[in-house]
Amino acid sequence: MQRLAIGPLYYEFSRHYSPRLRIRPGETIVVATEDALSGQIRTNDDRRDKVAMPYSNPLTGPIAVEGAEPGDSLAVTIHEIRPTGGQAATRTAEPKQLCEWLGTDCPHGAHVCPIRDGLIYWSDTVTIPYAPMIGCIGTAPDWGCPTTLPAGPHGGNLDILETAPGNTVYLPVFVTDGLLYLGDLHAAMGHGELSATGLEMAGETTLTVDLLKQSRLAWPRIESPEEIMAVVSGPPMERSIAQAYAQLILWMESSYGWDRWRAYDLLTHVGRISVGYYGLGTVAAKVEKRYLAGK
Template identity: 25%
Template sequence: MLLPETTPPVWSVLQPLTGPHSDGLPYLPATPATTSWGRLPSDADAPVMSVDPGTTVVVDTVSHEGILEDQGADPVAFFGRHGVTAPEVLADAIAICRSGTHDLTGGPHVVTGPIEVRGAQPGDLVAVHMGPLTPRTHYGIISSRHNRGLLPARFPADGPVSSTFCLLTDPGTERVQATLPLHPTQAERPIRFPIQPFLGTVGVATPGERKHSVPPGAHGGNLDIRLLVTGTTLYLPVQVPGAGVYVGDPHFAQGNGEIALTALEAPLRATLTLDLIPAAEAQARFGSISGPFALTPEFLVPTGLDPDLDEAVARCGENAVTLLGAMFGVHPEIAYAYLSAATDFEISQVVDLVKGSHAMIRRSDFAAVAKEFTR
């Protein structure tokens, strides 16, 4: 017997300390003691885990959506209004919500960490290799609030916050999609789009005051680059001894731009390998690049960050020229010409106070001069 499309699928919710988190790998759950809410770790924060370079770890992340004060600070009640039963609400989300640890002078994000990478020093690069990024729930939220989206004069249209509930379909298959109704009052969910889980926040600790969780920077942080899916690597310049890696702001999906302030926010269990590239080697391989950059199986991805979008794109262009010269020996004039003819410069996001741009440089275009990347 075929069930109607509106029947919720049966999902296995990944509660803390359950499911695939062992296999001999270090596991970091999300608890009030292992997370920061609103601000990012600094050099004053003791690591909640310490690992050697090259170690693979499993980290639980919790989404801020559903636990925030403007959503009632009660995830069981909030998600219950959308048909989610109490056992399907994550216990760690409930515990963090009740902990009173939200620094209201900061942002909304919950990040897990910091993780010390032993031997890391300022000037080095930490390479965060993205392994499996597993959804912990079958639901998530897209929110508009704070008059900070792309169209703040229009959205949210009714009240200070709009939280759109998304439900996933086809559990346990490769056809998992997110679904939406055509109208908030309708039950059927004919809008379907693929999920591509990634971590919106991946960063390293900074010296001095703990940074606000919203604006990204040289430390990484809330980059919101949707390319950072399983199989990609993000490179971050170490700011303090030990690096202090943290992750959070998990997404099931996002479009470039993230125009409504958030995308499809929902919790993930992340398998990450943390590697270290010493300063001299980093300089020789990548040049004097400013800020984070990434490698996917297909693309080299420099970034640019600035409150002004024009300047963010310009900084991305500068970093692209630098990387092409250091990695492939391309003369700056040729690199500039190539980038104009063959590379897409994308808007990562326009809603995080500091705007982001990233370029998508095809690695295959440099196959004749490409070097092997082992870490």
């Protein structure tokens, strides 16, 4: 099994970097990544220094997939995410849109949380279940170089809970070799990622990358054993919700034989959403697979 160690830290999903790893479709690999804070908070006394490193969410990659061409998609199945340092770090120094109601005198709030025995020790009295996910995962677009702050049709800073072990993330391919990047692992995260910082951790992700020829995805998709979901990002969030449901309906139509208007009716009653970082307007619209046979 090939392993990709942490090397140069990239803060863009760029087609201009040479691949650090080449794989065949169907190959399982292990990828090491730094945390979203670029490793600056290792103890409770550390502070995020944006002068030394102004960017967030460093990526490992790019990973070239043999035979990938524009119009294809990568099917990335996540098997395991494990912390390499046995801890996660978080901070609440910037209340952003909450300032209107909470004020601006928020303390730095940096603290490190040990991870052991399937639990995150947020404090001496509060533990959180270890529920890891990938915050940033995407392919290189053929135009422009999006940073690791937004999300888009290429993937990017999705911060969706469902990019988790056991699930498959489908990403559009825009350039030869696909050029897959990932980073920004979270030990856990709440819906909306309120402070724009999850429980950030360095770690290793075991994943299998398959290639789907000429599937021509408009936006990323995620499939779990129980659900399918379409992901869209961008403000205002109500538009992303509508577009994500539309993409889900089109998926039900093309892959499961549903009439789009019957799917529209069904999702009105059984559809669910998952919300990424609220400041970006990222939404996954989803439906349980048990309904898909009922067309």
